[in-house]
């Protein structure tokens with residue numbers, strides 16, 4: 001009997017045991033959907049499964065050495081993936097149509113660069129820009145490649161599948177209705193609800209749980225590489241990450257600026273020292289809506305922690321929370337903090353809708369924050 005070995009953090013062991021049993025018993029579903037929070041290792045698991053399915057070793061899979069394993073892990077085999085791309089990348093010419101010697105980048109070149117980034121660090125949360133989508137052309141390129149596949153097992157990972165636009169989703173649904181033999185689709189998403197219900201219902205759903213704080217630390221260090229500075233993984237950063245190594249790495253890079261800025265945001269909104277706060281916001285480089293909303297997540301965490309502090313509950317980000325001085329504002333109690341939290345959430349959806357410049361939204365938020373309690 002063939003033994004399957006999928007590796008990963010202990011918190012996600014239960015899902016892997018289930019998958020290994022399906023592989024061993026030769027009843028692996030042809031389409032699965034892995035969902036769960038951002039940066040917890042959905043793509044990493046998808047890659048492990050893809051390799052195990054394509055491996056031809058007679059005793060242990062994946063072996064890492066056979067032709068199937070090599071094809072599964074070769075970042076140059078762009079047919080293994082569908083990834084979101086920016087419009088200008090997705091409309092680049094196909095490699096097959098470019099004359100030899102041309103230096104123009106092809107759609108496969110752009111795709112390969114993304115696949116290399118994912119392979120280097122599958123937890124990374126900022127590989128694709130906010131505007132990148134899976135267009136119908138990308139789905140058609142994928143289905144066209146089936147004609148050339150031959151008999152070997154084919155696995156296609158559709159990363160961040162919720163970024164399929166309507167025409168892509170409808171085209172993909174047709175493929176899902178009749179999946180070719182020896183072909184498997186692995187979809188990953190952190191926004192399951194954005195996927196067509198008809199696509200969801202045709203995939204086996206697997207919900208990947210977050211990691212423990214200790215696993216987050218270990219995984220972040222492991223994929224961070226040699227140049228990664230471990231001292232940036234403070235307790236606050238681990239607290240902000242909520243079980244996601246990808247978010248830990250993201251906040252390790254940004255939190256040292258964002259935590260003090262969030263503390264300032266609260267204190268200066270209360271003292272109505274807007275001029276100074278507005279200068280700081282301008283200097284912060286916060287501009288891209290997706291990034292501004294990540295900063296607002298830090299602000300939400302801080303306000304939630306201030307609420308916890310009032311009720312004596314344990315804190316998620318003790319360092320930042322401990323540095324907020326609320327003593328001068330005894331009127332700011334639980335109801336003021338709860339109202340502030342609602343204002344932050346409202347600002348996040350306003351920023352996501354992109355109707356107004358993100359920085360203007362931040363300035364409006366500071367004017368509104370703790371309204372009636374200043």
Ligand SMILES: [Zn+2]
Pocket residue numbers: 054055056057061062063064065066067068069070
């Ligand atoms: Zn193998």
